[in-house]
Amino acid sequence: MLYLTSPNFRGDDVTQLQSLLSRLGFDCGRVDGIFGPLLAHAISEFQKNAGVSIDGICSTDTVAALERLSSQTGEGPGISSLRDTERFRTTGDERKLRRVVVGQFGGLSGVARLISRALRDAHEIVMLVDEPDVAAHVLAANHFQADTYIGLEAHAESECTIAFYAVPGFSSAGGELLSNAIADALRAVLPQLTVNCVGMRLPILRETRMPAVMCSLGPFDVITQHGPEVAEAIAAALALD
Structure with a gap:
């Protein structure tokens, strides 16, 4: 489970989450492996669109929805890379x-x-x-x-x-x-x-x-x-x- 905290969560799990959201069109800022406010907002926006409980937390349900939608959309550069x-x-x-x-x-x-x-x-x-x-x-x-x-x-x-x-x-x-x-x-x-x-x-x-x-x-x-x-x-x- 990943969520906004101080100090921020950091690591490859956060990087993967940012990459998935970016490729799906949800702006979480730069893919840097740091869980900041932009990523929390992007998760909430994704949850709103995916019909998942909106709390800005990357829970098991959110991960499942991300993986399901990512498998349908394929690979792409994502918002972060384009910017x-x-x-x-x-x-x-x-x-x-x-x-x-x-x-x-x-x-x-x-x-x-x-x-x-x-x-x-x-x-x-x-x-x-x-x-x-x-x-x-x-x-x-x-x-x-x-x-x-x-x-x-x-x-x-x-x-x-x-x-x-x-x-x-x-x-x-x-x-x-x-x-x-x-x-x-x-x-x-x-x-x-x-x-x-x-x-x-x-x-x-x-x-x-x-x-x-x-x-x-x-x-x-x-x-x-x-x-x-x-x-x-x-x-x-x-x-x-």
Whole structure:
């Protein structure tokens, strides 16, 4: 049984519930595995439509109704995925007002500043967060009401990993689009790099309320030596030039 409480329930059961409701057209916000007020409201709306006792609690009867209706409707991206994609694909004048948070966790302060400068030159509203605390990044991005979050960290591995939020049954469509765009841009300017895109459930990707990616960049010496090219590639991935 799942219901709204403080602190909020968290976990894969909540993620699965959010995914099912989203695919059925009930808006529970971002699929993040956190049982918040939007999810409780979506459950009540579903119960009202399914003829189940309306209490905002995911009980056995509610689960049975969800599974029955889900089996009839098939798979689909869901409201959350569609919204995520739309937020990343804004165009025209609206795009010039996009709010972007660039987060730096260690070793890439120079690259983060170059990215921030390139985005500001492209008339974006940019916040730079330069500290190792994940909670500070989440708080800043959500309070700033960012449209996109780009996290950076250096590592000693011989490859780059661009992560977007994904759990079984759901992935951030906007985050995946941005991840692939950054990977393609990095490969174009530095062909010697090995760049992989991967879905992960990192806290920074789960807790932020916008399309987000976490860029773990290496090898460190190559990334720092080519800092301007790396920054230009990441900025270009947002199609802001």
